[in-house]
Amino acid sequence: MVTITRAADLTVIGANGGGWVADTGTAAPAGPTTQPVSPWEPLGAISDDGLVYGFDEDSKEFTPWGLTSPFRTQITKSVRTFKCTLWETARVAVQSIMYRIPAASLAPVSGKTSFAETASPVPDRRAWWFVVIDGSSARGFYVPQGEVSDRSDVTFKQEEMSGYEITVTAYPDSAGNTVYHTDLVPATPVYTGS
Numbered sequence: 001m002v003t004i005t006r007a008a009d010l011t012v013i014g015a016n017g018g019g020w021v022a023d024t025g026t027a028a029p030a031g032p033t034t035q036p037v038s039p040w041e042p043l044g045a046i047s048d049d050g051l052v053y054g055f056d057e058d059s060k061e062f063t064p065w066g067l068t069s070p071f072r073t074q075i076t077k078s079v080r081t082f083k084c085t086l087w088e089t090a091r092v093a094v095q096s097i098m099y100r101i102p103a104a105s106l107a108p109v110s111g112k113t114s115f116a117e118t119a120s121p122v123p124d125r126r127a128w129w130f131v132v133i134d135g136s137s138a139r140g141f142y143v144p145q146g147e148v149s150d151r152s153d154v155t156f157k158q159e160e161m162s163g164y165e166i167t168v169t170a171y172p173d174s175a176g177n178t179v180y181h182t183d184l185v186p187a188t189p190v191y192t193g194s
Contacts, residue, residue, distance in 0.1 A: 009186045012139065014050040017132040019043035019084065021093055024145050026127040031182050032140035036129055041103070044088030047163055051130055053141065054081035054167070080170040080178050081149070082130055082141065085163040089154075097148055098164045100124040123147060128168055140182040144173040 020029075020040040029036040036042075058077035061070035086094045095113075096103040100121050106113055128143040152165035170178035 005191065007186075007189060009137075010188060011134075012132065012137055012185075013134045014132050015134045017046065017051055017130065019046060019051070019082075019086075019131075020129040021097060022127045022129075024125050024127050028127075028142035028144075028180060028182070029129055029140070032131045032133070032138035032184055040129060041093035042091075043084075043086050043094060043097075044091045045086075047085035047087055047161070049085055051132060052081075052083040054083060055079075056081065080143075082128065082143070082146070082168045082170070083150075083166070084130075085152075085165040087161055087163045089162055089164055094164060097124075097126075097166065098151065100148075125171065128170075136184075137186070138184040142180040142182065143168065143170045143178065144180070145171040147171065 020036045020042055022039045022041065026039055029040065056077070056079040057075060060074045060076050062072045062074070063070045086097070088094055089098075092103050092106050095101070095106050099115065099117060101115050106115060125145050125147045128141075128146045130141040130143075132139045132141075146168045148166045149169035150167035154162055154164060156162050172178050
């Protein structure tokens, strides 16, 4: 009889988490259990849909003459994205992200914020830090250069929370990396074959 090996403490449920944003070139926080400090700015409340870490990949298969299955595959596209809905739409950092406007330009004057949306947006790369927490386990994702590549419509409705649903696309840094992972998880027990 085969014994199935399982360890519930090696699973991750996105029970809690958060996100922060800073200028490109900002170093990653020390880890997923360390509170980010300035110049990192919090994204505030994220909807209960949590954080979606996306993989978008394409490949080219090479099938030699005489065979019906490929004997080699080459990855031709590999993109990483992070998707979430930001509920604190009055937070300056969140408005800055949604409208591609520097945070300093959104500082309220006498309680009033005014800005105009441009018909010709320019690139708006920033550093991003996302954390997923499940009890004593935590996962951190540092994106040294990412940009909001997709924004959803914003609904204003009596029985619905307004939010900015965004997708952040990770771009390669000078080392050619798009996402750096820092995980705090239990050690995997040694497999003994039983």
